[in-house]
Amino acid sequence: MATNKPTVVPVDHFDPAEDCRRLHKAMAGMGTNEKALIEVLAKRSAAQRQILIKKYEEEYKKPLIKTLQKELRGDFEKLVLACMDLPAVMEAKKAQKATKGMGTNEAALVDVVCTKNNTEIEKLKAAYQLVFERSLIEDVRRDTSGDFQKVLLTILRCERSDSDKVDEEEAEVEAKALFKAGEGKRGTDENVFTEILCKRNFCQLREIFKQYEKVAGHDFEKAVKSETSGDLQKAYSTIVSVAKGVHEYYADKMEASMKGMGTKEDALIRYIVLRLEVDMVNIKEKYHQKFNKTLEQAITKETSGDFRAMLLELIS
Structure with a gap:
């Protein structure tokens, strides 16, 4: 398993008062210095930004979030505000x-x-x-x-196992149980699918899917598509995708948010902000490998202005 690598980490020698002074200066008077805002906010962790919210109000007697809302517009505003939440x-x-x-x-x-x-x-x-x-x-x-x-x-209810242990024998038994509950009978026993997919750890699920291929002759995703439908199918398919590879899952989501006519900016913002401090480096590697382009190249092509500049700073 690859070690998760974030692109945003808490900055050393964090000086909230100095950061707030720079933010205040960037928004004082006519116009806004967006570059200065990006320089501070894109390089602080979510927890450090929470400290800035409190410090700014102490220093300048006005809320930072409302000040940002007043000064910013469009997708850049949405991105900045998303970053200001945990x-x-x-x-x-x-x-x-x-x-x-x-x-x-x-x-x-x-x-x-x-x-x-x-x-x-x-x-x-x-x-x-x-x-x-x-x-x-x-x-x-x-x-x-x-x-x-x-x-x-x-x-x-957090009924999924917290262990990362893999039991190959148990995986073989449960792969057969999944086959018997779905493709091996008329109708589907959803209780068996839910019990296994929602309670086994993700490493164990990967082993179960490997064993399922031996039993059925094809991957488990095919069974989910043929045996279920609608929202239940979406739920099962998402669990399967995340279990098979969370980095690939988010690489796919980011690609989908930029594919075709227009960019789904809200989705792109959410996926990027969500993974910045978790595994953005890993997602970028998977994205490059899968789509034969870097995430930076895709963002540069599909976005513009301060919105683009901050996205690139966040994932760099």
Whole structure:
């Protein structure tokens, strides 16, 4: 397993007062010095930016977030504001938006919930409770149903094993159980799929998928597509993709956000901000390997102005 390498790390010799002075100077008077904002904000960790939010208000008696909103516009503003949240808070906001009001954005819930390990899920739930003073589990329970609900709730309850151990014998047994519950019978026993996909650690799942190919003669993703549909299929497919390779999963997501006519800026912002302090170097390597171009080249082609400049600074 490759070691995760971030592109943004806490800066040494962090001086919040000096950073706030530079931010204030960049936004004082007519116009804004976007380059100076990027120079500070793109090179600080999310935790350090939280310190800047508090320090700025202490020093200048006005909230930094509102000042940034007043000074900035468009995709650059969206990117800067996304960076000013802790990643778990950004994800909590996406989850809340997916369950708020009439109808549920199931695809967004899959994207937030089914991609995370237990540690990330605990941070997500805590951020959701802190920001909205509600339980994410209860909101998901209220807004979903059936087998799809069962998948989300099993993950949100952190029932996935925390171990990274791989048991080959057990993997062979569970690969056969998956085949028997799906392609080996009429109809599908979704309970077996959910039990295995939502409770086994990702390393064990990779071994199960390897054993499944021996049993079925093709990969497990084909079984998911033939045996399930709709939101449940999306949930299972996402878990399979993340288990097979989280770096490739996010490389694919970033490519999809820039492919075709127009760029899906909100998606691109979210994926990049989410992975900056986790494994952005690994994702860039996988992206280059898979798409025969660098992520920097794709961003340079698909974005412009200060938005482009800050994205490039964040991933450099």
